[in-house]
Amino acid sequence: MxxxxxxxxxxxxxxxxxxxxxxxxxxxxxxxxxxxxxxxxxxxxxxxxxxxxxxxxxxxxxxxxxxxxxxxxxxxxxxxxxxxxxxxxxxxxxxxxxxxxxxxxxxxxxxxxxxxxxxxxxxxxxxxxxxxxxxxxxxxxxxxxxxxxxxxxxxxxxxxxxxxxxxxxxxxxxxxxxxxxxxxxxxxxxxxxxxxEMDGDEAEAVSQHVDLSFFDDERDVVGVCPSVVLQKKVDARGGDYAGQIVSFVEDLRRQGKKVVLIPHSVRTGTEKTHNNDLPLCREIHAQLRIGDDLLFVDRELSSQQLRYLIGRCDLFVASRFHAMVSSLAMAVPTLVIGWSHKYREVLEMFELEEWAFGHDKLTPDYLSERFADLDAQRESVQARLDAHLPEVxxxxxxxxxxxxxxxxxx
Structure with missing residues (x-):
């Protein structure tokens, strides 16, 4: 042929x-x-x-x-x-x-x-x-x-x-x-x-841009992946998406957790926001207090490098669909804020659909409450991820x- x-x-x-x-x-x-x-x-x-x-x-x-x-x-x-x-x-x-x-x-x-x-x-x-x-x-x-x-x-x-x-x-x-x-x-x-599949060189490649010692102590690391798509939907109904994420991140830090802020959709060299969450993440980061419990990935990484980085997290909060896919693929317990049935139907494959909610329910209190539930049930969530991932x-x-x-x- x-x-x-x-x-x-x-x-x-x-x-x-x-x-x-x-x-x-x-x-x-x-x-x-x-x-x-x-x-x-x-x-x-x-x-x-x-x-x-x-x-x-x-x-x-x-x-x-x-x-x-x-x-x-x-x-x-x-x-x-x-x-x-x-x-x-x-x-x-x-x-x-x-x-x-x-x-x-x-x-x-x-x-x-x-x-x-x-x-x-x-x-x-x-x-x-x-x-x-x-x-x-x-x-x-x-x-x-x-x-x-x-x-x-x-x-x-x-x-x-x-x-x-x-x-x-x-x-x-x-x-x-x-x-x-x-x-x-x-x-x-x-x-x-x-x-x-990752090629095995991700840690070395990521370490050139990100201090991976951030993940080395015993404190939980929570990955947070905002989305400009969610921001537009929340702000259109009078909300303040960036402010809500800031409030949530600071609450995590008060609990003694470390936070890594990860844009999963980035276009280098432009401030245009289509397929580009980096400007939003910079806006969020600018409102957060500086500290050794906060890591901001302020650049474009490859899909494999992002998957490796997400896999280093203990828990993950995703608004980008494929950030959720990467966290599930790395068996990281994940809370999802979505805008379509596409999030829930993927979580269903792991019997984890309860860990997604729509942007219409997003408030700092509700987000913190659902995250606390995930944290408390992480062992059972982890078991379902491990059980269903090979089939998926x-x-x-x-x-x-x-x-x-x-x-x-x-």
């Missing part, structure tokens, strides 16, 4: 390290299953992704929303409608060349076709439409979809989701939404980032088998 070639969209190396974890999990697992595969990433941040790309077999193609929605989609439609122009299009367009030489497109959008996120609906469609027009099978990696009560979202989902070769659902709630829509191209999986990781890795079967002509 031809050299295995896989095109990927919806993830990145820069910015959101959850997206990086999904991308790198795909590269790792498929490189184990296929003979010298090549990968092409359709990137929203091509310059940053090229600068951070450590993979010789990964090419980066520019695909910001305008390039994807207008240029790539138009060329793919022309490719479908005017066969005589296909050789020219493959020669002139890196995107068309990648799609037409790939055995599959992996859509790694973490949450798509979801009520309340209609402003992203065009992007959800634009991400897979070029592959549909070039005849490239679409594999939607583990993600959340639904609910589908909004007529516009429901109509779009009924048109486009059945066209995917496979849709991997990321939990029970998503699977039920998808079945309720009548979809049959489903596989009940787990987030691809659960398959991410196996469900995550199974999607790599399904992708490899498509690539190999299955």
């Amino acid at each position: 031809n050299t295995p070639h896989i095109t990927i969209i919806g993830s990145a190396l820069s910015g959101n390290k959850g997206a990086a974890a999904m991308l790198e999990s795909a590269i790792q697992t498929l490189s184990e299953r296929l003979d010298n595969p090549r990968f092409t990433l359709f990137s929203m941040y091509p310059r940053e992704d090229r600068e951070q790309n450590p993979y010789e077999n990964l090419d980066i193609v520019a695909a910001d929303p305008k390039q994807l929605g207008v240029t790539i989609n138009t060329l793919a439609l022309v490719y479908r409608l005017l066969p005589p122009l296909r050789p020219l299009l493959r020669k002139k367009s890196k995107a068309i060349a990648a799609l037409t030489s790939s055995q599959v497109l992996l859509d790694q959008g973490g949450i798509t076709f979801t009520d309340g996120r209609e402003k992203f609906l065009l992007y959800n469609v634009a991400s897979i439409l070029p592959a549909l027009n070039t005849g490239t099978p679409v594999f939607k990696c583990a993600q959340a979809v639904g609910p589908f009560e909004n007529p516009i979202n429901r109509r779009a989902a009924k048109v486009f989701l059945p066209k995917a070769r496979t849709l991997v659902t990321r939990g029970r709630i998503t699977h039920e939404f998808a079945e309720g829509l009548g979809l049959t191209n489903l596989f009940a999986g787990a987030d691809y980032a659960f398959s991410l 990781k196996a469900r995550s890795a199974r999607q790599a088998d399904l992708i490899a079967e498509i690539v190999q002509g299955g």
Whole structure:
């Protein structure tokens, strides 16, 4: 057969390290299953992704929303409608060349076709439409979809989701939404980032930027991962998200715990807040008192380095979805403040759904109360993590088998 070639969209190396974890999990697992595969990433941040790309077999193609929605989609439609122009299009367009030489497109959008996120609906469609027009099978990696009560979202989902070769659902709630829509191209999986493996050099790499002796004494270390997405939702209803996190952190420190403040989504060199929690974390840190019981990770780290750092914590409080995935993957008891069913359905796999609550309930008192409960029950939480993690990781890795079967002509 031809050299295995896989095109990927919806993830990145820069910015959101959850997206990086999904991308790198795909590269790792498929490189184990296929003979010298090549990968092409359709990137929203091509310059940053090229600068951070450590993979010789990964090419980066520019695909910001305008390039994807207008240029790539138009060329793919022309490719479908005017066969005589296909050789020219493959020669002139890196995107068309990648799609037409790939055995599959992996859509790694973490949450798509979801009520309340209609402003992203065009992007959800634009991400897979070029592959549909070039005849490239679409594999939607583990993600959340639904609910589908909004007529516009429901109509779009009924048109486009059945066209995917496979849709991997990321939990029970998503699977039920998808079945309720009548979809049959489903596989009940787990987030691809659960398959991410560390290379063993993370401690050395992290130690160049972070004082790891912070973790060496007997005091509990609590990881806190804020999210600008949560900040916008809380502040929009008149709350003060940053102030609430400050209050919570200082309460932990009064209890004798140490706190590490970790941004899990960072874009170096910009103050823009899309996929960038660093400005928010700096705002929070500026309001905290200085002390040897506080560590602030004031920089961009790789997905593996962040996973290693999270794994050094005794307890974790997450607002970023993939920070939660990393803490669960490292078997760290975790409290989650979320905004969608996507958090709860993952925790359900560990019988730990009680440890997630919505941003609408967020107050300093409630957060401290729920954290105290987690602290008191950490042994039973730890036992459930240890019991269920092998099964969850196996469900995550199974999607790599399904992708490899498509690539190999299955």
